[in-house]
Amino acid sequence: MKTQIRRSVLVPLALCLALAAYHAAANDPAGTDASKALNFGPEQSLGRGNKNPAAPFLRFAPDGRLFAVWTEADDRAVPPTNPAHQHESTMRRMTSPMRIAVLASSSDGGKSWSPAKQVNTGIEAVQADENGPKVAFNADKKAFVVWSIPGEKGDITRANIRFAMEDGKGGFTPAQTLNEVKDAGRFPIIETMPDGNLLIAWIDRRIDNPKPRQLYLMKLDSQGHALTKNYQVGEGLCECCKLGIAFADNGKTVYMVDREVDDNKVRNHVLRKSGDGGKTFAAPVEISNDGWQVPSCPHSGPSIGRDKRGYLHVSWFTQGRSESEAGIYYSVSKDGGKTFAPRTMIHANTAPETLYNNLVVGDDDRVYFAWSNIDSNNRAQVYIRTLAADGRTWSPIQQVSNAKGNAGRPALALLKNRLYVAWPETDGEQSRVVLRSATLGK
Amino acid sequence: MKITASNCEFKISPSPVSGEGKGEGLREPPIRIDRRKRVILWTCLLSVLGLSAIPGVGRPQNGPQVGQKPAPAVGSEAIPFELKTLDGKVVGLETFHGRPLVMNFFASWCDPCREEMPLLNQLASKSNKDGYAILGIAVEDTRAAVMQYVAEAKLVFPIALDLNSTVKRAYRIFGPPATFFIDSRGIVQDIVIGPMTPERGREGLKKAGVAR
Numbered sequence: 296m297k298t299q300i301r302r303s304v305l306v307p308l309a310l311c312l313a314l315a316a317y318h319a320a321a322n323d324p325a326g327t328d329a330s331k332a333l334n335f336g337p338e339q340s341l342g343r344g345n346k347n348p349a350a351p352f353l354r355f356a357p358d359g360r361l362f363a364v365w366t367e368a369d370d371r372a373v374p375p376t377n378p379a380h381q382h383e384s385t386m387r388r389m390t391s392p393m394r395i396a397v398l399a400s401s402s403d404g405g406k407s408w409s410p411a412k413q414v415n416t417g418i419e420a421v422q423a424d425e426n427g428p429k430v431a432f433n434a435d436k437k438a439f440v441v442w443s444i445p446g447e448k449g450d451i452t453r454a455n456i457r458f459a460m461e462d463g464k465g466g467f468t469p470a471q472t473l474n475e476v477k478d479a480g481r482f483p484i485i486e487t488m489p490d491g492n493l494l495i496a497w498i499d500r501r502i503d504n505p506k507p508r509q510l511y512l513m514k515l516d517s518q519g520h521a522l523t524k525n526y527q528v529g530e531g532l533c534e535c536c537k538l539g540i541a542f543a544d545n546g547k548t549v550y551m552v553d554r555e556v557d558d559n560k561v562r563n564h565v566l567r568k569s570g571d572g573g574k575t576f577a578a579p580v581e582i583s584n585d586g587w588q589v590p591s592c593p594h595s596g597p598s599i600g601r602d603k604r605g606y607l608h609v610s611w612f613t614q615g616r617s618e619s620e621a622g623i624y625y626s627v628s629k630d631g632g633k634t635f636a637p638r639t640m641i642h643a644n645t646a647p648e649t650l651y652n653n654l655v656v657g658d659d660d661r662v663y664f665a666w667s668n669i670d671s672n673n674r675a676q677v678y679i680r681t682l683a684a685d686g687r688t689w690s691p692i693q694q695v696s697n698a699k700g701n702a703g704r705p706a707l708a709l710l711k712n713r714l715y716v717a718w719p720e721t722d723g724e725q726s727r728v729v730l731r732s733a734t735l736g737k
Numbered sequence: 738m739k740i741t742a743s744n745c746e747f748k749i750s751p752s753p754v755s756g757e758g759k760g761e762g763l764r765e766p767p768i769r770i771d772r773r774k775r776v777i778l779w780t781c782l783l784s785v786l787g788l789s790a791i792p793g794v795g796r797p798q799n800g801p802q803v804g805q806k807p808a809p810a811v812g813s814e815a816i817p818f819e820l821k822t823l824d825g826k827v828v829g830l831e832t833f834h835g836r837p838l839v840m841n842f843f844a845s846w847c848d849p850c851r852e853e854m855p856l857l858n859q860l861a862s863k864s865n866k867d868g869y870a871i872l873g874i875a876v877e878d879t880r881a882a883v884m885q886y887v888a889e890a891k892l893v894f895p896i897a898l899d900l901n902s903t904v905k906r907a908y909r910i911f912g913p914p915a916t917f918f919i920d921s922r923g924i925v926q927d928i929v930i931g932p933m934t935p936e937r938g939r940e941g942l943k944k945a946g947v948a949r
Contacts, residue, residue: 391881392879392881392882392884392885420882420885422846424846424877425846426846445885448889449885449886449888449889450851450889451845451846451882451886452846452847452848452851534848535846535847535848560931589911589912589930589931590849590930590931590932591847591849591910591911591912591913591914591915591930591931591932592844592846592847592848592849592850592912592913592914593911593912594846594847594912614911618909621911646906647906647909647910647911648902648906648911649911649912669906673903673906674901675902700900700901701901701902721900721901722901723900723901724879724880724900726879
């Protein structure tokens, strides 16, 4: 009888306890493999601490050097012609909004960095955050940089796309404005096409009606000469969100992701596919019908990467149809963007906050995600996790930042067996750029 | 004693204590479980285990979930805060105590915020006469960008900087703009998510007790 009671009660109770322990330990979706956690090295700060570095972006050059571009405060005088400053006397002191874009490289995997070079020589308010500068390289290792500056009247939302490239003499060419219609573009991205030419894309508002916010592209050759005029390939984009891009078929196929906003202010994410090297794009394919209806401005764009099998991996933030759905999501297309798998939540929102995400894909088809979320001290931190090539096995969620204020908008770069993540941290009026890296297991 | 697993309930009833002799009283009371109840218990446990195997089902996410903190809903007290304005003055709900307050969360980079600002400026120019106050709270922004914008848009009402997003999070703002109409007792009377319209502005002020 006693044995029977033990079996009847203790075994189920033990199972209950095991289940409870399992639930307590499981902070993330199914298929988590704790052994896949990454071992990150210590934090490094990039940039001059007293210049409030912000908005880092990482990319490897073809020779394996790691490059970072970010923004810093520009102490030079504010141009007196700027009409926005005539009301300066209404405030205690006018902090200069002028910022520079700087570029630095590391030849030893991020251990040491070259002195940062100023990319833009003019005095202008290089934008940061979601709208920060980006860099690309051609086969000759020449750096090409794009950034955004406010429009003539200082309006950040009616801005301009600027471009400069290394001049071969240790500096950069004078910046040129790429948008042919003034005060119309922001959120630029730049990619080197397999043919060596440059593809630049941005969100444009030269036409505000009837469909606001278009997706514009243009191509430059490796000397910075325009190969095309500005051309529109989409419309109805969410006005404040970064774009994502990936290539296939040696550049013949171009995939772009963005957040759309419809007439009812529903914001879903879409994939646009070009089969002719970015000249034209097919109708957008909805990645997930999240049904996020919001009339305000949650500026957090999606990210895309393509693996060697041709799978397209996409991550994005949405609040969905209720706050309980809010978080960072993932989906994959295994048919070249025709269809997407049902979304998977990578990390639920821990507070009412728009989160920022990024991803890169490794040579082994593993996907690396980075995003921001709120920690138990009500501070935004950067988190990381990976998805194995099997599409099921996730690494645990790892917090990689330890910001005293807030960390956000992580940038990722991956080369062979090392992953790099950089992010900006703000604490009050101070900001800095932080870099960490991890060696990847086999 | 009651054990609850999922929505299945299973009761274990203690039997009368037997063996009142020496030493027996220290033992656990014997428990009798009939076969039917054992089957129910195992069914419940296996169901829970089975559900656990389904991706995402029942798995807690990292940290507290959205919705745990009460939002400052219409009818509830506005959440107190303390921020600094662009000119360095400390400002909070207390500053406006006794007056209705229009509290607007915005950012310099935000399109819909810029769309509604002329209207807020208009409301601000009438606020003294009508006995209410307007406070702009800049979120996800920098002092420099906000100052530039305030100058550019010629804003005439005080602007506070929520540089660490603490007030934004307390008021559950996913993205600006958002406007709270708070009455003179500090009760939230209306909330507008997204850009303000003249109609919503009038309605909000009326609800906040502004007689115009």
